Amino acid sequence: MNLIPEDYKRYLLQLQFMQRWSLVMSVFLVLSISTSLALNLKADEYQKEIVILEKKKAISSQQRNMLQSLQKDHNKLQGKRDVLEKLRGGALAENMFVTIDRALDGDSVWFKSWRFDRAGSKTSEPPKGVNTGYFIVIPDGERTNHKTREAWKIQTHMEVDGEAKDHEALSSFVRRLLQQPQIGDVRILNTQQQTLANITVVNFKLAITVNSKVSRS
Numbered sequence: 001m002n003l004i005p006e007d008y009k010r011y012l013l014q015l016q017f018m019q020r021w022s023l024v025m026s027v028f029l030v031l032s033i034s035t036s037l038a039l040n041l042k043a044d045e046y047q048k049e050i051v052i053l054e055k056k057k058a059i060s061s062q063q064r065n066m067l068q069s070l071q072k073d074h075n076k077l078q079g080k081r082d083v084l085e086k087l088r089g090g091a092l093a094e095n096m097f098v099t100i101d102r103a104l105d106g107d108s109v110w111f112k113s114w115r116f117d118r119a120g121s122k123t124s125e126p127p128k129g130v131n132t133g134y135f136i137v138i139p140d141g142e143r144t145n146h147k148t149r150e151a152w153k154i155q156t157h158m159e160v161d162g163e164a165k166d167h168e169a170l171s172s173f174v175r176r177l178l179q180q181p182q183i184g185d186v187r188i189l190n191t192q193q194q195t196l197a198n199i200t201v202v203n204f205k206l207a208i209t210v211n212s213k214v215s216r217s
Helices: 006-088 093-103 146-154 167-178
Strands: 109-117 157-164 183-196 199-210
Touching: 093 167, 109 167, 157 167, 167 183, 167 199
Parallel strands: none
Antiparallel strands: 109 157, 157 199, 183 199
């Protein structure tokens, strides 16, 4: 004979159901909390990666701007260097001493002044003259023309004031100058005979352009 009341049986069944439901809900809650924590940790990692990438992007942008600035500075310096190279004219003043010394022969020609100028000054009118075979003589009417004399400053050149024992010695000196590969052209700007103490000499002034195509040694 079953003496357990039906109400008590239903109560036990409901109690078992509630226990099982509580267990399922507890497991579900634990899984939800664990998943939420895992997602939060992953989100934090992603956020950190985003911050790192943003910093790298900012650094990359800064480096790009710095590179562009350095490129501009490089272009400016390159332009200045090109200008200086043009002004230098491709010739060393020290080499000109050797070149002139090679053209001198004994004591038939001597200098009173010697000036070495590099290229760079502007002019609008080139020098004119008459070609005599060895050199070009500037006519007297053109020697007073300031533009004509200043025209030599467009190239690296030398201006020499000196004396020679005669015109033949001067002509030989100019010819030997023209034979030097470092010399581009030689022009006589002025010549004048002068007699002092029964000794006649030829005063002269030369304009000598330097051949900038010859490599410096």
